[in-house]
Amino acid sequence: MNIAMTGATGYIGKHLSNYLTEKGGHRIIPLGRSMFREGMSGHLIQTLTHCDVIINLAGAPINKRWTPEYKQELFNSRIVVTHRIIRALNAVKTKPKLMISASAVGYYPPEVEADEYTRTRGDGFLSDLCYAWEKEAKHCPQPTRLVITRFGVVLSPDGGAMQQMLRPLQATKVATAIGPGTQSFPWIAMHDLCRAMEFFIAHEETRGVYNLVAPQQISQYSFTREMGKAYQAWTTIVAPQRAFRIFYGEAASFLTAGQKVRPTRLTEAGFRFSIPTVERLFKGTDHTTVSSLDLNRYMGLWYEIARYENRFEHGLVDVTATYTLRPDGTIRVENRGCKRNSPYDICKTANGHAKIPDSAQPGKLKVSFFLNFYSDYYILELDEENYNYALVGSSTDKYLWILSRTPQLPEEIKKKLVTAAERRGYDTNRLQWIEQF
Known part of the structure; x- marks a missing residue:
């Protein structure tokens, strides 16, 4: 299939592009920032005309200080881009079969056990951002099937949040949890995220909201401790919340308050996680050989x-x-x-x-x-x-x-x-x- 993708050069986009190209045999068509400038709608429409699937991953990184200017960038990079995709889709005669639009588990209230059937959402900027992002995606025209994916923290040792956590651990041999440490840590392995995206493409009955989080419920401290064990840390400590508030300001809330989220609809659809626990994530490769050989x-x-x-x-x-x-x-x-x-x-x-x-x-x-x-x-x-x-x-x-x-x-x-x-x-x-x- 021809798959158009925003955010194709980002951390998740690179992994997903490689996965869908090498395993699925799909062709990825990156939708760069230039396509979403004023006056480029004709080029975007022409590109989407030849696509079977759209995957919308565009969005500025959330882990920066939320100044008023940066909040606007977070908004524009998600909602404005999604709006222009929808506007272009309305002009396309032969519409794509599927649109997958990203969101995040920051949609949910902190520390309230939630799944896709939970109707309440959280308070604050991050929840409002996710709500506006999803609301724009829901204008996706028929007959294009819409899947909205709420990501947990996406983990792979070669980048993203896990690499940021590993650098100080490897330098000091001390694993540092984010205070208070008791907050939930919703996560998903990069490999399972890619598999889930392929699952949505292959299963035409899937539509609506899906939480892309591992089934395991774990706290920030427990996750950090398991990572420390895997990377030979001497000890695990908890850094106080105020240290993150000084550095990140309001943005510290996405680190110090966690969401307790389950992937109910994904498992109901028949998806099986290859990495369901952090113990499996850090276990490494199974080298067990065949037991007999002629x-x-x-x-x-x-x-x-x-x-x-x-x-x-x-x-x-x-x-x-x-x-x-x-x-x-x-x-x-x-x-x-x-x-x-x-x-x-x-x-x-x-x-x-x-x-x-x-x-x-x-x-x-x-x-x-x-x-x-x-x-x-x-x-x-x-x-x-x-x-x-x-x-x-x-x-x-x-x-x-x-x-x-x-x-x-x-x-x-x-x-x-x-x-x-x-x-x-x-x-x-x-x-x-x-x-x-």
Whole structure:
């Protein structure tokens, strides 16, 4: 599908664009700020004419001091942009099938257990902002289906709120909770947010408001303590509320007062969270290997169907790996791949060797392509009946491969292996699907 997206260059937008492009095969059309200037409505209308879905993520960051000028920017970057999208949609003859418009759990009153069926909303600027934002989105014309997503704090270690919390923790080895610490901390893993967006696109029966928060209810202090455990903090402390009020002013309220929110409608629709708890969020990758391996059956030619991109295979297609069992029990490894070039392809081969260091863990291989420098690789999933496909990872989590005995793999098997990788904690957004001819 063609998906138009505001906020595509932001923290969430970048992750979501990569996810929908690489996993869903969708085409993302960024709607930059220039499209929402006066006099650009014709260009916006023309762009939306060719789109199946609109995802509206536009909005200036909320975690800054709310001066009167910045409040106006927060308003304009959300409500004005949404208004101009709606105005353009009214002029489009063939309208998109779906519009997903972002909002936030700041809509709800603090510390009142709430879900999408809760009719009351909070007081103050943040709740008013969310209300106005959603009200504008609700003018979305028929027959475009409208989904409004109220985000909790979106977590990923490579940016956003979690990165801001990790920097001082890693520098001082002290995990610092925001006072009073007892306030609720509604959150969602970035990976589940992306999955939920794909879920809305795929399920035409979904419409209306959905809370994008993990099902786990947790306090600010408990969340910070779990993060501290995962990153080897010496202790967890609570920073007083007044420190945040001095720095943020009125904006401190979104840090010191939390919303106790549940994703009721999302779970009712059949969505299942891959990261439902912070313990799972911080657990890391599951490297449990297959419990049994017939080494003779595993030998032979394997085609690389998908991989994490890495410097050894950068740009390679038609990649294969051939394993040959030697009389001494070690394994000869031959990797081959090609780069498309005119007039001839350039192909290269790398030879190495492997061994199973522990018979009690047959799915763990030590592989070397240079002298005696070994890396650990793990056979995570395997077609135990026919040995036709496998999922292989590494100890560093820099590598992940989907392998097959044939150049092509049925879609249902691909989905099965991707789901298995997600369940283990791998970021399947990074998988690149490799050409095989």
